[in-house]
Amino acid sequence: MDQSKEQRILNSVSYNAIKGDAESVLDCIDKYCSQKEWAMNVGDEKGLILDKIVKEADPTVALELGTYCGYSAVRIARLLKPSAHLFSIEFNAEFVPIAKEIIEIAGLEDKVTILEGHAQDIIPQLKTKYNVDTLDFVFLDHWKDRYAPDTILLEQYGLLRKGSILLADNIGFPGAPDFLKHVRNNEHYECTHYPSHLEYMKAPDAMEKAVYLG
Numbered sequence: 523m524d525q526s527k528e529q530r531i532l533n534s535v536s537y538n539a540i541k542g543d544a545e546s547v548l549d550c551i552d553k554y555c556s557q558k559e560w561a562m563n564v565g566d567e568k569g570l571i572l573d574k575i576v577k578e579a580d581p582t583v584a585l586e587l588g589t590y591c592g593y594s595a596v597r598i599a600r601l602l603k604p605s606a607h608l609f610s611i612e613f614n615a616e617f618v619p620i621a622k623e624i625i626e627i628a629g630l631e632d633k634v635t636i637l638e639g640h641a642q643d644i645i646p647q648l649k650t651k652y653n654v655d656t657l658d659f660v661f662l663d664h665w666k667d668r669y670a671p672d673t674i675l676l677e678q679y680g681l682l683r684k685g686s687i688l689l690a691d692n693i694g695f696p697g698a699p700d701f702l703k704h705v706r707n708n709e710h711y712e713c714t715h716y717p718s719h720l721e722y723m724k725a726p727d728a729m730e731k732a733v734y735l736g
C-alpha cells in the first residue's frame with residue numbers, strides 16, 4: 523500500500539531536518555509543502571501571526587484543536603517557557619503517530635501531549651483526567667464547523683479565564699462563520715482580525731484572535 527501524503531511529509535522531515543532543531547523541522551515542512559505537495563499546515567506566513575500571539579500570551583497551559591502532522595504544535599511548543607505545556611487534540615489515528623514523530627524530531631516531546639479523540643469528547647475531560655485548571659491559549663485549526671461548538675464547550679467546562687486567548691485559523695478560507703458570529707459582537711470576547719494568505723498559496727485567508735473577558 524503506497525504511503526500517505528502525511529507519511530511522505532514525515533519522511534522528508536526525518537531525512538532533512540536537524541534532530542532537536544524545531545526551526546529546521548518547520549523549514550523542512552514548509553519547503554516540502556510549498557514545493558512538492560500542498561498540505562493544510564498553518565504555514566510560514568500565518569505561522570508568524572501564531573508566533574506573535576503565542577509570545578504575547580506566554581501561556582503556561584495551551585490547547586490546540588487539530589494536530590494534523592504537528593506543524594503548529596512544533597510552532598507553539600518551541601516558544602513555551604520551561605514550565606509550560608501544550609495539549610493537542612487529534613482524532614485521526616493515522617495522523618497521531620506521524621505528529622508524535624515530527625514533534626520528537628523537533629525535540630519537543632516533553633512540551634506536547636497529543637490527546638487522541640474527538641475534541642467534544644476530550645474537552646470535558648481536561649480538568650478531571652488531564653489536571654487542567656484553565657487554558658491560557660487555544661489554537662483552533664480543526665474542522666471549521668467545530669470551532670463554535672467547541673468554543674462553547676470550553677466556556678461551559680470553565681476552561682477559559684479572564685484573558686484566555688483564542689486564535690482561529692482559516693477565518694478567510696475555508697471560513698468559520700458560526701465561530702465569528704459567536705465571538706464578534708459578544709460582550710465576553712474582544713476580537714482582532716489578522717488578514718493573511720492561505721498556507722503556501724496567494725489566495726487570501728485570515729486569522730481571528732478572541733480574548734475571553736470572563
Ligand SMILES: Cc1ncnc2c1ncn2[C@@H]1O[C@H](/C=C/CNC(=O)c2cc(-c3ccc(F)cc3)cc(O)c2O)C[C@H]1O
Binds near residue numbers: 587589611641696
Ligand atoms: C472535532 C475534532 N477533534 C479532533 N480532531 C479533529 C477534529 N476535527 C478535525 N480534526 C483533525 O484536525 C485536522 C483537520 C483540520 C481541518 N482543516 C482544514 O480543513 C483546513 C483546510 C484548508 C484548505 C484551504 C484551501 C483549500 F482549497 C482546501 C483546504 C486550509 C487549512 O488551513 C485548514 O486547516 C485533521 C483532523 O483529523
Ligand SMILES: [Mg+2]
Binds near residue numbers: 563692
Ligand atoms: Mg488551518
